[in-house]
Structure formats: C-alpha cells, structure tokens
Amino acid sequence: MKVGIIGLGLIGGSMGLALRECNYASRVYGYDQLEVHVEVALQKGIVDEGCDSLEKLVQASDVVILAVPVQSIVRLLPQVLDLVDQEMVIDVGSTKQDMVESVKGHPKRSRYLPTHPMAGTEYSGPQAALQRLFEGKVCVFCDVEDSDKEVVDEILTMYERIGMDVVEYHSAEHDVHTAYVSHISHISSIALALTVLEKEKNENRIFELASGGFSSTVRLAKSNPDTWIPIFEQNRDNVLxxxxxxxxxxxxxxxxxxxxxxxxxxxxxxxxxxxxxxxx
Amino acid sequence: MKVGIIGLGLIGGSMGLALRECNYASRVYGYDQLEVHVEVALQKGIVDEGCDSLEKLVQASDVVILAVPVQSIVRLLPQVLDLVDQEMVIDVGSTKQDMVESVKGHPKRSRYLPTHPMAGTEYSGPQAALQRLFEGKVCVFCDVEDSDKEVVDEILTMYERIGMDVVEYHSAEHDVHTAYVSHISHISSIALALTVLEKEKNENRIFELASGGFSSTVRLAKSNPDTWIPIFEQNRDNVLxxxxxxxxxxxxxxxxxxxxxxxxxxxxxxxxxxxxxxxx
Known part of the structure; x- marks a missing residue:
C-alpha cells in the first residue's frame, strides 16, 4: 500500500517508521507545514518522499493519515475528503466528535474512518518518533457503521500489522471515555508540575527528590501544549x-x-x- | 561489614541484595515480624541468616538498618539504640523529624544517622526487592552534625558502594521538601485513581485507554497504604x-x-x- 502522512510529528512519524518496517507500506509520502519536519522525516527513514501539497499527497496514496493537532484535523479533513476518489482517509487525533461533525454529509464520508491509536510519549516532533510506539497497545475505531466495510477491513489490517489491538466505540462515547481516563491524567500531571514548581523554589531539591515518584507522575506535564490545549478545548465538557x-x-x-x-x-x-x- | 536489616520489605530487601552484591556486606542478618518475609529473604539471597530477636541482630551487626514503616521506626529506634554499644544505626524512612525526636537526648544518639534513599517502586514485600533499586539515585542524610563523624563516613561509603549520590539536609527541611515533591505526587496519583474508578464504571475502557498516559500517572496509587498513610500522618502539616x-x-x-x-x-x-x- 502507498501511505500518505499529513503531519510528521511524534504520532505521524512513528506511523511512518512502523508501517515501513512491517512492509505494510510499499512507499510513504509525507506532508508537513514545517519544511524541517520533512527533512528530519527523510533523514530518519519515516517517509520515502516529501510532497509540497495535499493534492499531490492524496493523489499518490492509497491510505491517507491525518496526524496533525486536533484543531487542524477538523480544518483539513473536509479539504482532504474533497480530493479523494477511492483513497482511504483516517485521522489519529485524541478527540473524535468534532472531526466526525466536520465531514457529516460529505459525499466521500464513507472513505473516512476516525481512529485513535492509544499511544504516545511526552516528546513531540519527528525526532521523537519511535518505530515500536504502537506495539501491544489499543487502537479505537469510531462509528465504523459510517465507513465502507472495505475501508474498515483495510485499516484494521494496517493497525494489526503494527501490533495494535482494535476496539470499536461510538465517537461521542470515545470522547467521554478518553476524558475520563487519558485527558484527566494529563491535567492531573500538569497540575502536579505547577504545584511543585510553585512550592519548591529550590530546583536542586526537585532534582534530588524526584526519584521518590515525582518523576514518573509528572511525565505528562512535559507534553506539548500545542497538541494538548486544543484537545482540552474540543473535549471541554467531558473534561470539566x-x-x-x-x-x-x-x-x-x-x-x-x-x-x-x-x-x-x-x-x-x-x-x-x-x-x-x-x-x- | 556485617549488616543487620530490620524489616525485609521492598526497601530493606533491596538493601540486602545491593549490599551483598557489591561485597560491602560480608554477612547480612535479617529480622522481620512476618516469618514468611524472612523465608522469602533467605530464598532470594537478601539475607544470609534470619534472627529471631532484635537483640541477636544488633549483637551480630556492625551496621543496623531500620527499614520498617515510619510509625514502627519511631517505636523501634529507641529500643535499638538501647541495645547499641559501638554499632552504627540508620533508618531509611520517608519522614525524618519524628524519628530524630524519638531519640533526642539518647546516650547513643551519635551512633544513629537518619537517612532517606530516594528510591522505590509501587510494589512491596521482599518478593518485590530489586538489586539495583538505588543505583544512580540520591540519598538524603539528615542532621549529620548530631552523628559521630566515623558513622557518617562509614554510611557514606556504604551508600556510595550501592551507587547513590548523597546530599545533606536538616531533618525539618527534609520533611518539607519530601512533602513538596514526593508525598504530593503520591496523593495526586491516588486521587487520579479514585477519580477514574468513580467516573469510569467500565473497567474494560480503563484497560483499553490506559496507555494514553493514565497507566504511568496512576502508578503510585498501587503503593501500599500500610507504608504510605503513616507517612502522610507524620508529615501531615507539610502535606496539607x-x-x-x-x-x-x-x-x-x-x-x-x-x-x-x-x-x-x-x-x-x-x-x-x-x-x-x-x-x-
């Protein structure tokens, strides 16, 4: 399969590495607003080739993966579907309702499958990409009844090849459960970081005492706000x-x-x- | 050196493994209220020999390590110092002021050094002991001016042999800083676990979505309440x-x-x- 990845950050980059390594992808095309991301992706073997427009990427691909921050997925997804003929499109964002809403009634809606691989680290950018990020983890498919069976089957094969177990949720249900389990974990960790930075003015003390559990509990607070604040924004009611x-x-x-x-x-x-x- | 360990749980057990492995300890004696802990410790190579009384353990040892929960350290420390002639005594508890207070003015006070190796896991008991738990981590020595120089030097050598960097705090300062960095991390993680267990009634959803950051942030909530509640109790004001x-x-x-x-x-x-x- 020829795979096109829009957004060569941690998740998009790791998808490229994983899909090439397992030979699911015969060729990987990449698109990113930041030219330096495309360069790093080429160097790291995440993509075979960079594309300078969404049109070229969609035309060259069988499967298109939207791996940009959630507010950009909502903006780009309708544009990508406008370009689609028989290509399959997925996104890998951490919210689902707004995406599904953005292409409701679109003539090519059935070529799109909303997915959420539950994997990540606190780092970002293609330099943080990991080939085995997805192995042994769970991927959520949403509203499968609204996608062509052929699309669902093919994307299932793709995720299984990179070692993921697939479960199916409704998109509304997805956003509730990710708020309850994943999004609150990030907020809790960010709050812990701010608490400790406020109370403990001596940075040496933080460093010295961090191995008493702080270090792992605060890990998510290192995450990129450009990725996470839009997630809290889109999923605000459930997070509240x-x-x-x-x-x-x-x-x-x-x-x-x-x-x-x-x-x-x-x-x-x-x-x-x-x-x-x-x-x- | 002959080392006696009182309390063969995660920390005491890991000390035994580490001190034997680096050949600091020529012989390790162990004491634990639970007979099964002594049996596991013998099987795992944590100790060479079990003792059936504190007296026997102190008499056989050059260095005595108190590795029981903090409320038991406060109770046992004066009893152990009563038995001491030239032996050295340390504790490895997560609070320090109450311990120091419990032996204030004791004729053998200078043979005791309060220490806190900043290392642990969410598991407990001798079966959870890890030989390399302390490697590359920090150990806090408290109120070193109240201990014989010979004791401080010897215990420094001991911790350095198992790979720890040593820093010195006053005991009151220790309790403030561990509250600000370590104890709050445990409370935050326990609160996250209870939040998710309350909101997310479907345990499958928790399992499926845990790799989105929940799993590592909630790790400390698996810790033993018998260890941690007495720590919160002793350090209540700083934790509040x-x-x-x-x-x-x-x-x-x-x-x-x-x-x-x-x-x-x-x-x-x-x-x-x-x-x-x-x-x-």
Missing amino acids: DVLDEHINVISQFRTMLIKKDFERFHALMERANDIKKILK | DVLDEHINVISQFRTMLIKKDFERFHALMERANDIKKILK
Missing part, C-alpha cells in the same frame, strides 16, 4: 465533568488530613489500589 | 500545605475551562513544561 470529580476527591483528602482521619484515608487508598486489578 | 496549592492550581484549571480561557491554559501548560529543564 471528570475534573469536578477529581477536585471532589482531592478536597476529601484535605478534609481527612485536617480532621486527622487516617483510618478513612487508609480505606480510600485501599480502594485506589483496585487499579492494580485492571492494570497488571 | 502543598495540597492546598495543588487544589488552588486545579481549581484554576476548572475556572479556565468554564470561561474557555484556553490562552491562559496554554500559558500555564508552557510553564509546567519548565519541569523539563530540571528533569532531563
């Missing part, structure tokens, strides 16, 4: 919903500390331990 | 102080989402990115 619960829990901790109710704190931490039953 | 700031930050996020002030959210996330300058 789970954030209210998070504030509720943390306020309970505060009350327990004030009242020295360590018995209840113990019981709540035991309940938190239940996460072990779900995650290894 | 940093928790108030954390609630303040998260409440700001809520306000920004409600007001759709994504420009300010972006600026705050950029500020959170500063953590990259401190941690790689």
